[in-house]
Amino acid sequence: MSNYNPFMETRDAISLISKIREKVNRFIVQEMAKQGVDGIATSHGDILYALLSKHRLTMAEISAHIHKDKSTVTALVDKLVRLGLVMKERDQEDTRYVYVTLTGKGKELEPVFESVSSAMLKQFYRDITEEEQAILLTILLKINHNF
Amino acid sequence: MSNYNPFMETRDAISLISKIREKVNRFIVQEMAKQGVDGIATSHGDILYALLSKHRLTMAEISAHIHKDKSTVTALVDKLVRLGLVMKERDQEDTRYVYVTLTGKGKELEPVFESVSSAMLKQFYRDITEEEQAILLTILLKINHNF
DNA sequence: GTATGATAGTTTGATGTCAAACTAATTATG
């Protein structure tokens, strides 16, 4: 292949990874909107989803969970506060810490998340055998470990 | 696994794809900076790389190549113009079209691109056998096709 | 041949994102 392009060619694994990630994100946002959860990005979804199982997280913990800079988390959480989905409150003992928790309205989103993520997984793994899924995971873990 | 998180868990394929993409991007930007090409994002690199083999592209063609909105391409190309790496000129026949070409300074980047992309591929596929690479590609193509 | 529609790019406004500088509070060190 003389015209091989390691950044962008459609056929190589690296650009496929970019494209798939893009499509997954778009799919999630669309499905959420379809179920009435509008105007939030996948990062907001990641935060809400984390809070469903963890109940209470500090800003730094959220940052670590979703792999976004702490200043980004400030902006994301503040938007969720504006949307009435989460609450922020400072720790009484050590006032540096800010705890984020779901509001009632935030908790109501649980079924939506369940439905969206199962729809996404179904689409993602359509026609991919269990064995292929396992192989894929193994290879991706190795590649992830390479960096 | 009771705490399975389809958006963010470290161990599932979907979040691995996000992480790997992130790491690949970071790696490319860092390697470029190491070789003196500073202040440009991967999207700028994609444009420059495309222009190395295509000589002349319209804004719309660039948009299609790098899968970014045309208004994004306007901003990206204008930055490359400011950096002195590309030139824009309107088609004489049909003045709606804008052709983008590399300047001399832009063309000088070719060896940097070659070096960076080969370094990236080497890192990406370290300890991944040829067979695994083929399997990975097959599965990713299927998943990409699922959306 | 003028009006309608399509096409190529740009502009504008909003948003997610990061890095660096900053504030406030706690901990460690001499």
Next chain:
DNA sequence: CATAATTAGTTTGACATCAAACTATCATAC
């Protein structure tokens, strides 16, 4: 104990990105 260093979050400035509105040009239709 007082000063220095660390830690948690926020603010600020820059930038990539998109969608929608807009401009300018070309093509089509009647």
